[in-house]
Amino acid sequence: MYGISDLSSIPVRTEPKEKSEMCTQILLGEHFEVIEDEEKWCRIRMAYDGYEGWIDRKVVTEITEKEYRYLSETPQPVSSDIFNIVQQVNHYRNFLIVSGSTLPHYSKRKSTFRISKTSFHIEGNSVHNFSIKEARARIINTALLYFNAPYLWGGRTPLGIDCSGLTQITYKIAGIKIPRDASQQAQMGDHFSFVEEALPGDLAFFDNEEGEIVHVGIIWEKNKIIHSSGKVRIDNIDHAGIYNIDTKRYTHQLRLMKRLIPS
DSSP: OEEEOOSSEEEEESSSSTTSOEEEEEETTOEEEEEEEOSSEEEEEETTTOOEEEEEGGGOEEEOHHHHHHHHHSOOOEEOSSEEEEEETTSOOEEEEETTOBOTTOBTTTTEEEETTEEEEEOSOEEOSOOGGGHHHHHHHHHHHTTTOBBOTTOEETTEEOHHHHHHHHHHHTTOOOOSSHHHHTTSSEEEOOGGGOOTTOEEEEEOTTSOEEEEEEEOSTTEEEEEESEEEEEEEOSSEEEETTTTEEEEEEEEEEEOSOO
16 A cells, blocks of 8 residues: 655654654655554555654555656655645645645646645745756755754654754755665765865764764854754854854764765
């Protein structure tokens, strides 16, 4: 069975129960495969990043395998507005969507997109077929829109987002697909050694005492980093790590830096 989200966001949990922690979220228009189907819960695998977890059976909007394959193989536009209101065509259903939402079967001429058999009208900005040369500026400009958004474990929205959720969504809006977790993202791209070599949009990764990658942020200009820690904030970065400009102390130990954006 295959499904798609027709909601602003769907919580994905580590276990099939309401009290289980949220490990990620499915945004509007993102599709998935159901790999286990129980009476009240479904274990799903995200098409976008391969992430797995449990969602409530009631929120699954089914699609055909043919539609699943089409959406997986055909790039779809993404909403770049931090928030937007969409309206179901020929219906009074209005609801809020967030940046990073996917807009399947988008028609720029009609300002509509379609999820399963339902069409929606949208006004605002969507990202489609832009040059990779714009990626760095788009990543930074998008990340700044999340400034002060609260930290939320497993979050991928402006209402709550974690560190790797911020990097994944900003890269998604720039048209670059990266994995969900910081440890997975750290395995991509080209390594470089000095902060002074960094370009806006490069990623910095940080580890704990056990050497595990536990944090990621987006390097900006002039040794600044945009990251989600308590909230999305801007701090200083140097060879030692992140220096919190409010508390005047180092909060994260630098492990490595990667360039994921094609030159």
